[in-house]
Amino acid sequence: MKAETKTETKSSFQFKFNQEVILLLVLIGVIIFFSIMSPTFLTGGNLINIIRQVALLGIIAAGMTMVLLIGGIDLSVASNVAFTSVVMGMLITAGIPPWIAIIVGIIAGVFVGAVNGLIVTRVGIPALITTLGMLTMLRGTTFVITGGYPVFGFPESIRFFGNGYLLGIPVPAIIMVAVFVGVYILLYKTYIGRHIYALGGNLEATRLSGINTKKVQMLVYMLSGFFCSIAGLILLGRLNSGQPNALQGFELEVVTAVVLGGVSIFGGQGKLIGVVLGVFILGVLANGLVILNINEFYQMVISGAVLLVAVGIDRIYNRKKD
Amino acid sequence: MVNPIIKVTDVTKEYPGTIALSGVNMEIYPGEVHTLAGENGAGKSTLMKILAGAISPTIGSIEVNGEKLTEFSPRTSSEKGIGIIYQEFNLVPHLTVEENIMLGKEKRKGLFVRKQLNTQITKDVLEKMNIKKSTSTYVKDLGVADQQLVEIAKAISQDVNVLIMDEPTAALTSDEVESLFKLMRSLKENGVAIIYISHKFEEIFEISDKVTVLRDGNYIATKPIEELDYEKLVKLMVGRELTMSSRARTKKEETILIAENLFSKGKVANISFDLKKGEVLGVAGLLGSGRTELAKVLYGLYPITSGTISVKGKTYSKIDSPEHALKIGIGLIPEDRKKEGVVLGLDCEVNTNLGATKKNSRGLFLDLKKEKSISKEYKDKLSIKYYDGQLAGQLSGGNQQKVVIAKALATDADILIFDEPTRGVDIGAKQEIYNLMNELLREGKSIIMISSEMGEILNLSDRIAVMKEGELAGILPFDKATQENIFSLSSGISKDLEGKT
Numbered sequence: 001m002k003a004e005t006k007t008e009t010k011s012s013f014q015f016k017f018n019q020e021v022i023l024l025l026v027l028i029g030v031i032i033f034f035s036i037m038s039p040t041f042l043t044g045g046n047l048i049n050i051i052r053q054v055a056l057l058g059i060i061a062a063g064m065t066m067v068l069l070i071g072g073i074d075l076s077v078a079s080n081v082a083f084t085s086v087v088m089g090m091l092i093t094a095g096i097p098p099w100i101a102i103i104v105g106i107i108a109g110v111f112v113g114a115v116n117g118l119i120v121t122r123v124g125i126p127a128l129i130t131t132l133g134m135l136t137m138l139r140g141t142t143f144v145i146t147g148g149y150p151v152f153g154f155p156e157s158i159r160f161f162g163n164g165y166l167l168g169i170p171v172p173a174i175i176m177v178a179v180f181v182g183v184y185i186l187l188y189k190t191y192i193g194r195h196i197y198a199l200g201g202n203l204e205a206t207r208l209s210g211i212n213t214k215k216v217q218m219l220v221y222m223l224s225g226f227f228c229s230i231a232g233l234i235l236l237g238r239l240n241s242g243q244p245n246a247l248q249g250f251e252l253e254v255v256t257a258v259v260l261g262g263v264s265i266f267g268g269q270g271k272l273i274g275v276v277l278g279v280f281i282l283g284v285l286a287n288g289l290v291i292l293n294i295n296e297f298y299q300m301v302i303s304g305a306v307l308l309v310a311v312g313i314d315r316i317y318n319r320k321k322d
Numbered sequence: 323m324v325n326p327i328i329k330v331t332d333v334t335k336e337y338p339g340t341i342a343l344s345g346v347n348m349e350i351y352p353g354e355v356h357t358l359a360g361e362n363g364a365g366k367s368t369l370m371k372i373l374a375g376a377i378s379p380t381i382g383s384i385e386v387n388g389e390k391l392t393e394f395s396p397r398t399s400s401e402k403g404i405g406i407i408y409q410e411f412n413l414v415p416h417l418t419v420e421e422n423i424m425l426g427k428e429k430r431k432g433l434f435v436r437k438q439l440n441t442q443i444t445k446d447v448l449e450k451m452n453i454k455k456s457t458s459t460y461v462k463d464l465g466v467a468d469q470q471l472v473e474i475a476k477a478i479s480q481d482v483n484v485l486i487m488d489e490p491t492a493a494l495t496s497d498e499v500e501s502l503f504k505l506m507r508s509l510k511e512n513g514v515a516i517i518y519i520s521h522k523f524e525e526i527f528e529i530s531d532k533v534t535v536l537r538d539g540n541y542i543a544t545k546p547i548e549e550l551d552y553e554k555l556v557k558l559m560v561g562r563e564l565t566m567s568s569r570a571r572t573k574k575e576e577t578i579l580i581a582e583n584l585f586s587k588g589k590v591a592n593i594s595f596d597l598k599k600g601e602v603l604g605v606a607g608l609l610g611s612g613r614t615e616l617a618k619v620l621y622g623l624y625p626i627t628s629g630t631i632s633v634k635g636k637t638y639s640k641i642d643s644p645e646h647a648l649k650i651g652i653g654l655i656p657e658d659r660k661k662e663g664v665v666l667g668l669d670c671e672v673n674t675n676l677g678a679t680k681k682n683s684r685g686l687f688l689d690l691k692k693e694k695s696i697s698k699e700y701k702d703k704l705s706i707k708y709y710d711g712q713l714a715g716q717l718s719g720g721n722q723q724k725v726v727i728a729k730a731l732a733t734d735a736d737i738l739i740f741d742e743p744t745r746g747v748d749i750g751a752k753q754e755i756y757n758l759m760n761e762l763l764r765e766g767k768s769i770i771m772i773s774s775e776m777g778e779i780l781n782l783s784d785r786i787a788v789m790k791e792g793e794l795a796g797i798l799p800f801d802k803a804t805q806e807n808i809f810s811l812s813s814g815i816s817k818d819l820e821g822k823t
Contacts, residue, residue, distance in 0.1 A: 190686040201665035209677040210648040
C-alpha cells in the first residue's frame with residue numbers, strides 16, 4: 001500500500017472539507033432563494049433578526065454536539081431550558097436578587113446534566129433512555145413547581161438577556177458566538193476535546209489509554225446542562241416570563257441541527273463548524289418561510305426534507321468514495 | 323488440460339491515493355486448494371473481495387468458466403458459484419443456525435417460509451460437515467469455533483464451484499482444524515476449487531496444492547507446493563530473508579516489580595512473582611488460564627481483592643484505573659488492537675499521543691508541536707508507515723499494532739505488558755516488533771509478554787511464567803524452558819517442575 005505521499009495528503013484534505021462545503025452551498029442556496037423571493041429578506045435588520053432567532057438553537061446545539069460526539073444523546077435539553085428558566089423566574093419573583101437567582105438556575109441546569117451523566121456512566125442506562133426519562137420527569141417537575149402557570153413580574157434587567165443589544169448586536173447572538181468560540185476552543189485546542197473525540201470513536205481503547213472516560217462523559221453532560229441554563233436565561237428575558245410549557249419538542253430540532261451539521265449519531269465524528277452551518281440553515285429557513293408567509297406546517301415539511309437531502313447528498317458522495 | 327474455473331487477468335485496483343492491487347494474474351483450477359499468501363496489506367483481501375463481487379477492479383478482467391464478468395456484485399458472484407467465508411463473521415447473532423444458513427435463500431411458497439424443507443436442507447449440510455448442533459440453536463449461544471463452522475456451512479449450503487476461505491482457522495483448535503481440512507479435501511474431490519488464505523505456515527504446507535504470492539499489491543509468483551519450503555515461501559512473501567534472532571540473555575539484578583499473593587475475585591488467585599529490570603517475563607498458559615486477566619489486574623482494570631504490587635520500591639494494595647497504572651509506570655499493549663488499542667476514526671498522530679495527551683498539554687491546552695515531535699519520534703523509531711493525517715483504521719494490522727505500541731511508549735511506562743503482541747501481524751512486522759522489544763530492553767524497560775505462540779515465548783523470554791486456572795503453575799528459568807515443560811505445567815500433568823527462581 002505504498003503510493004505517493006503527496007497525493008494522499010491532498011485527497012484526504014479535500015475529503016475532510018467536503019461535508020462542510022456541501023452545507024455551505026446549501027446555506028448560500030437558501031439565502032439566494034429567499035433574497036430573490038422577498039426584497040425584505042436580505043436587509044441588515046432581518047439578518048440581525050435571524051441571528052437572534054437562532055441563538056437558542058445554537059447554544060443548545062453546541063452542547064448537544066459534544067454529547068453526540070461521545071456517542072450519547074441528550075433529549076432532556078428542552079425540558080431543562082424550561083426548567084431552569086422557571087427556576088430563575090420563581091426565585092426572582094420571590095424577591096431574591098436576580099444575579100443570585102441566575103446562578104442558582106445555572107447550578108440547577110448543570111445539576112440536571114450531572115444526574116444524566118451519573119445515570120449513564122454509573123448505572124449504565126443508555127443515554128437515549130436516561131435522557132428520555134429526564135425529559136418527562138423534568139417537564140413534569142416544572143409544571144409541578146409552577147402549578148402550570150407562567151411566572152412573571154421581573155425587573156427590566158432580565159429582559160436585557162433576551163431582547164437587549166450591545167453595540168447594535170442582540171445580546172443572545174453575542175452569547176451564542178461566545179458559546180461557539182468556547183466550545184471550539186474546548187474541542188480543538190484542549191486535551192479534553194481530544195478525549196471527547198477519542199472516546200466517541202472507541203470507548204474501550206480510550207479507557208485503556210489511561211483516560212478517565214467517565215469523567216469526560218460527566219463533564220459533557222454537565223456542559224450540556226450548563227448551556228441549557230444559559231438558554232433558559234435568554235428565554236426568560238425574551239418572553240419576559242417563565243413559561244413551564246416552553247420549547248416542548250425543541251430537543252428534536254436541536255438534534256436535527258447537529259446531525260444536519262454532519263455529526264455522527266454514533267459518536268466520534270463531526271465538526272463544530274458543520275453544526276454552526278446546520279443551525280443557520282434551519283434558522284434561515286424558518287425566517288425566510290415566515291417572510292414569504294408560508295404556513296408553519298409547510299415549514300415543518302421543508303425542514304425535515306432539508307435534513308434528508310443534505311445528509312443524503314453526503315451519504316451518496318461518501319459511498320462513491322468507498 | 324483442464325480449463326481454469328477462474329482466470330484473473332491483469333487486475334488492478336486503485337483507491338484514492340493508493341494502489342491496492344497492480345496487474346495481478348491468477349488461474350484457479352477445479353479440485354485444487356490454491357493458497358494466496360502474502361503479508362498484511364499485500365492485497366489478498368482486495369483480490370478476494372473482487373472475486374466475491376464486493377468491489378470491482380479498476381482495470382483488468384475476471385473470467386469464470388471462460389465467461390468474462392461484466393458486473394461485480396455479490397449476487398453475480400454467488401450465481402456463478404463463488405462462495406466466500408470472510409475473516410470477520412457475517413452471522414446474525416439473534417437468528418438460529420438454520421435461519422442464518424438459509425438467509426436470503428429461504429425455500430418459500432409465496433410469502434411463506436417452508437420451514438420443514440429449510441430445516442431438512444440445513445440438517446443435510448450440517449451432517450455432511452459432521453457438525454452436531456441443533457438447527458434451532460441461536461448463533462449468539464455458539465462458541466467462536468462453532469460460529470466459524472456455521473459460516474462455512476452457509477457458504478457450501480448452495481452449489482459452489484469455488485470457495486474462498488479467508489483465515490478460516492484463526493479461531494479453531496487443532497482438532498477443529500483437522501475436521502475442517504477433512505471437509506476441504508472432500509469438497510476438493512467433488513471438483514470444488516478452494517482459495518485459501520492463512521498466515522499459518524504449517525496449514526499452508528499441509529493443505530495447499532499451489533501457492534500464489536502477492537507482495538505490496540504485486541503478483542510475485544505461483545508455485546506448486548512441492549517446490550516450496552518454509553524459507554523459500556517467506557522469502558517470496560517478504561522479499562528478503564529473515565532470521566529469527568535469539569536474544570543474548572544476561573543475568574539481571576535489579577528488581578522493578580514484585581507481586582505478592584495477588585487475588586482478584588473470579589479472575590486470578592494467589593499470584594506471586596517478580597520482574598527484573600531489562601528482562602522479558604513470558605506468560606504462557608492455555609486460553610482462559612487467566613493470562614489476560616493477570617495483565618488487566620496489573621493495569622488497574624480488575625480490582626485487587628487482596629495482595630500487593632510493588633513497583634520501584636513502592637507498595638500498592640490497589641491500582642484503581644489504567645490512569646493510575648500508567649502513573650506508577652505500568653503500560654499495556656492490549657490483545658485486541660481494533661477494539662482496545664486504537665481509535666480507528668482518528669489519525670495516527672493523535673492515536674500515538676492519546677495516552678499522554680493530558681501530560682503533554684500546557685494546562686488545558688494541547689501542545690501540538692510537542693505532540694508532533696513525539697509522534698514523529700516513534701514513527702521513525704518503530705518505522706511505522708503512515709502519511710500525515712492518515713486514519714488508524716486505514717493501516718494494515720502490523721502498522722496498527724506499532725501505533726498501539728508507540729502509544730504505550732509515549733506514556734514513558736517502564737514496565738510494558740504485551741498481550742499477544744504479534745497476533746494477526748505478518749511475518750515481516752513480527753520481526754520488527756521483536757527487534758523493537760530487544761531495543762526497549764536495552765533502554766532499561768522491562769517486559770511482561772503474554773503469548774500463545776510457543777516460538778515467541780521460547781525465543782524472547784528470560785523466564786516463563788505458566789498460568790493454569792487463574793493461578794501461577796510455576797515459573798521456568800531460561801535453561802528449563804522447553805515446550806514440554808510449559809505444556810506439563812499448563813495442563814497440570816507434572817508437578818515436579820515447580821521450581822521458582
